[in-house]
Amino acid sequence: QVQLVESGGGLVQAGGSLRLSCAASGRISRGYAMAWFREALGKEREFVAAISWSGISTYYTDSVKGRFTVSRDNAKNTSYLQMNSLKPEDTAVYYCAANRGPSVPGTFVHNFDSWGQGTQVTVSS
Numbered sequence: 001q002v003q004l005v006e007s008g009g010g011l012v013q014a015g016g017s018l019r020l021s022c023a024a025s026g027r028i029s030r031g032y033a034m035a036w037f038r039e040a041l042g043k044e045r046e047f048v049a050a051i052s053w054s055g056i057s058t059y060y061t062d063s064v065k066g067r068f069t070v071s072r073d074n075a076k077n078t079s080y081l082q083m084n085s086l087k088p089e090d091t092a093v094y095y096c097a098a099n100r101g102p103s104v105p106g107t108f109v110h111n112f113d114s115w116g117q118g119t120q121v122t123v124s125s
Contacts, residue, residue: 009119022096
């Protein structure tokens, strides 16, 4: 199983930016997709973005398209989520996820078998 550790969360004003990082370690095999989910207080965990092993294929939920960018550096076993034009409704705990296989398997929680501990992102109005 892959171990994931997120970093980069914090408090930012609306309109600001943050970059989250997700470092992977452990039984890393060639070819695993990575994703970002978020969980706001009192709400279910929801899909934010995902990226294939090659980085060629990326997916976003509609509410973050044009504002968030997912990327990865396989040499560093790290995925990134660049978040721009942040809004108060982006406030949540953000989780990194991974699944063995080069392609993004889906956009649901059950599609991913490894999870990080989460990092808090708070956007003030």
